[in-house]
Amino acid sequence: MADDINMANPAPGTPAAILGSAVPRIDGPLKTSGVARYSADFNLPRMVYAVPVVATIGSGRITSLDATQAEGMRGVLKVYRHGNMPRLYKSNPASRTAQVGETRPPMDDETIYYNGQYVAVVVAETMDQARAAAGAVKVRYATTPLNISRDLSDGFTDKMEVKSKRGDVDQGFSAGTVTVDETYITPIETHNPIEMHAVVADWDGRNFTLYESTQGVANAKEAMADMLGVPQENMRVVMQFLGSGFGGKLFPWTHTPIAAAAARDLNRPVKLVVDRHMMFTNVGHRPRTVQRVRLAATSAGKLTSISHDYASDSSLLDEKGENCGEATPLLWSTPNLRVRASVVRRNLGTPTPMRGPGAVPGLYATESAMNELAIKLRMDPVQLRLLNEPELDESTGKPFSSRHLKECLTTGAEKFGWSRYNPEVGSMKKGDLTIGWGVAAASWIAGRSGTDTHVSMNDDGTVRVVCGTQDIGTGTYTIFAQVVHARTGVPMDRIKVVLGDTRLPSGPMSGGSMVTGSVLPSIDEAAREAMGQLLKIATSGNPAPFPGAKVDDLALTDGYVHLKSGAPASGVRFEKILQDANVRATGGKGSTQSSFESDAAKKFSFHSFGAHFVEVEYDPGIARLRVSRVVSVIDVGKVINARAARNQIEGAVVMGVGMALFEETQYDARTARPTNNNLADYIISSNPDTPEMDVVFLDYPDTNLSSFGARGVGEIGLAGVAPAITAAIYQATGVRKRELPVRIEDLLHPAPALHSI
Template identity: 40%
Template structure:
């Protein structure tokens, strides 16, 4: 056993993707298709006085234009993660005249062709009563509110007595770290094609959550949930911005029902900077008290961040300080300012990525102040138990990550003095940081069918956004059924399959994987039961305990030569398939253990002493995420996370015009993300030890941990190269001049 789980097999969908045969949401085509183009507000705050669409309606092919004047009522869908119904912003589209941010949808043009819709959209004249927008959080702190809770956990977090411990500390540090607004920018833009047959609504949708999309759309349109179906077979990246349901999905649905024809709304790159979420900016003040030996006794993590006027979101940056190290006296405080910008949302490792940039930079600063090696400093503050709950770790291998990473990187050869290491004419900098992401799980379900042709299929309403879920889920079934993975097909991305959670919070493998495992076991059990009741079978009246599956056969454990193929058993019994279905929910009523993934990242940068250009030379990332399901896809995902971390460290920043509130760099030429030439050699290794208590497979997710710590590791390397501490992301050359 244990042959297919973990194997670095190729992606199940790899060939489809490189040959262009994989159908993403916008690739579906229908006769009579109507194209919808949203009308965007160019003003960030105000009221629509009048929308004059008379010129737009004259464009040949334009069918109608939906605005607040003629859009029927949507019904508020619940915003509740737990009930699988979460809107990106609370406000429903086209229901009123108030403008809350630039890029807000004021209408949608529906036309026979994309070109007509686009041309007409530009001819719609919107008369607005403008008000000065609120765009800067630091200047509007007087309007800030303090959230009372974060995912049910009360805020602020108070542990021990920060004030006392800080006043008694031998060493004191206080620094402010800032991170900008970032946009997810998946390669595939959001898209929605709605098809209405008079009774059933089918949506071809790019989403990280087919079940959530179904529920929100059904509730908003007052349709029974079973009448709505979401298809999302392939998703070209999400990173959080396709997690919740955004206005374009409701508009395509409504339009299809009104027009009684299929309607396609495909967002442009520019649209992706408006109303599908972003990572909000943070301004984090960290105040630290420590002993001369490096034990941190007091820490205050005060985050100022923002949300919109039409949605609640909190970038939980303080979570990093709360959950990683043994800080006996801690305060985690938030202030949130409402701005006239779109509603922020989860973006890969929300909270941890921004919080760890601050915390892991601060620890680096402390290491210089105390002249302690940064790794040693982290070990001095290692948490033997979960620092917030006091529960023992189910499994924590942070120390191994640090040790293996340091060895691979050659950390012992580091001269800690800033600017002391050179490569040719360039300054060489080495930096490290810890990675961390909590272990999350949600209820998940799956169905496994054994078919007469000696194949099997896995069905679950989860989705593969490029991470490898199609591949890993069939590997799990392969393991249980003892069928080679090429004999198994995964069917995902369809809300009519057994329900699964959002692909977010790094929890798909940990939530759906165990359900696939259990479903496969049930299916196999049914097969065995069928065989032993079948008079024509070799195994008639045998004890199930004597039988096992082996390479597509049922065999006697003691005599493998006595075998029947799965297909023979099914065909003989006239069974089109045998199936098992399982629903697995996290069973931790007594909360005995804490679950968290850890890692360590190391970065080497080269800085030109005159031009101040920063280039990465190499990176090492070691991650402890429990059992690895597929070494190949896992490695790719960790590298992808680190590359996104490189973007966060050195390039990414959404710029708003401070007069108009419009995004200035709303395209992939001006919103910089790393190109291949910016990416150094990245060496990734996993601890690959099963988490003994998290779930039956021992897997924690790894979607997010890769991006955590990267920015700090690079910032620390830049400091080591130059002696200049940059506390404001991204680290760009003008900050070093």
């Protein structure tokens, strides 16, 4: 049977050839027809609505909170605030599987730590009644001095945490003949998925069911069981469809326990939708980073030292650092390296991962520095990178499981036409426009999380795969069906994928680009088990359609069990075998071991790589700059779904355009309240900002990670886009701004005259 299928390199024409093909999303019709139910779409009998009241100061305490008027308003059931809020425990701070965004239980005290903090929650029969009553709650505050300083220099002390170190950076720096020593800044960015955070909480007297917009049902279940003080088995979390998350929905935020506690207190289902203003304050952000990068190289361009020191903001409540140095120790070869980090505390909400956390802002800094070094060396930036390719992961001494960064660079250069690159500022023209080119490398960590799945072959002719992971809009449903089809040959339209429910076997959080690498092997194992059981019934059941045959003599093709020597149609449909044997289903479990716990996997450094080549068009007369063309060459192992994977990279590149040119959460300095807290004023890329994109996957299977050779593609596409764009901006305009975003006002006064490098 199918044991010999190579999942990483499937033979053409076989069912396994679906791995890597551009299969449309199987959940697409549900979404385009409106059938798909997102968390806020769940409406339960007797359901009521919760609307928070938020702090309008950034630091201080509540001196009075008058809910009298609100409590008397039509439809209002209760106004929760400090003092009458049902008890909530802290989520276990030592747990890695029960994480929350903000660890302080909501309304735990009367201190205001950040603007937008929930100070009360109104529950009413209708949404409008709750909103109206929330507006009638009168809160008075005593303010205390607030600190949202954008200057993070308080983080640059000798107490910085050393994250990675080899050799002696200071010696290496003096040994270099050409050096770069610059500070790069990335602003606070806010996750703006179209679907806002939402929860519908139901309590049946003993059990909670939370319909929760989350990237991790399993984590949410544990964390909410902790906070609400119920046994794990009495907490169920459901998430069928997510209107994206970008990391902001990895961990539950304070609105979730509020809704659950209210549901238990009132014995009514409670719906709470976080509004767009609150999305900017209460559910995390990518923190501001200030990063000092020091590079030194020989005159031939060999790096002698890399130093990367950075600070990021966190709230007064939680210390969450942005791991900017994630890729620094392993991206380039150098004998001397040091990465140091620190976190400074501000009157802001707790930050949380955003797509490519750490590496994305980190690579903006380090790859920008590489581009500046190339200019100082008068060396082509592609050549500089090729010259500093490491043999192995120099931070651990481990070999890379699969690294093809050089090929990303050379293939990209070829596709882009990089040989025509003229480094002289302002030298390249396209009609009346000045164009600029830039390049940067990308890296993102890979790994497998432990996961369980179950696959059953059913007497109705379907195959069902279930896993307690979730699809956050990226194509997880589809690739799981592809794997089942690849293994069983049963047509795609007969494969049911069930995800997003903690009643299912435990699956991974949709974060870190790890779902694909983690779950696929366990599906494969489970599918084999289900097929093995089926063939056993076919040969030795009662009745058995192939009595006396050996399991190895049989194959399963297009849903037919048949002798390998015969055509599929000469066999028997698998559901017929089950029906005749009066067996409802065969089924089996599959498990994947975490790569962080596997001895075999611990031998390797797992990372994805990539290179982006960018062209910008600049109209100096009106300071208009647009990203016109991007070529991205991506090394993520074996691609499982070419369409979904390309979609991830293209979406990430568009997000990178926003990171380089538009995105920044702006705060009023007096109140710490965001002033662009809506989708009109928080500028992200729009359709006409989308460049012409060419995405190339190298498609080398990483079989050290799994038999499928797939790593994960969600985050790598954003890494390296911004530094490639800012390099192109410099080449077009002569403007070297080391703080994102680069905006129109920065480009009004370009370098007065053309100059050679």
